[in-house]
Amino acid sequence: MPRYRNLEPTSEFWSWRDQAACIGHDDLFYSAEDEPKGQRRRKEEEAQSICDTCPVLKTCRRFAIESEELYGVWGGLTEADRHKMAGRHRTG
Ligand code: SF4
Structure with a gap:
């Protein structure tokens, strides 16, 4: 487990x-990293629809932002969303 x-x-x-x-x-x-972009996008959208129903969305989102989590969908935000918010560019 990474330390934050x-x-x-x-x-x-x-x-x-x-x-x-x-x-x-x-x-x-x-x-x-080598997953086709269309497939990644479809998975992200499905994940975000699950996040929309989640009772801990706000806590999860705050955790991902504060811990600078790089990978995965957290709190309804994709990797690209969080990179954009942090002023970084996603490379994969
Ligand atoms: S990633 Fe976070 S907000 Fe989305 S379903 Fe999981 S715990 Fe809930």
Whole structure:
């Protein structure tokens, strides 16, 4: 598990994930670097539709932004969304 600046990876810290709507859908939330863009986009849209139903969306989104999470869909934001918000360019 990666360590994040100012964030402790304790089980209490991660307890919000017990309510995550994405449990069991990891295949939709992460894409391989060499995955075709159309397929990646379709998976991201499906993942975002799951996020839209998630009771912990705000916590998840804040976590992803504060921890500068690079990969996957978190809190309804794609990798490209977060890179754009942070002023970075996605390379993959
Ligand atoms: S907001 Fe999306 S990525 Fe975050 S826990 Fe909920 S379903 Fe998972």
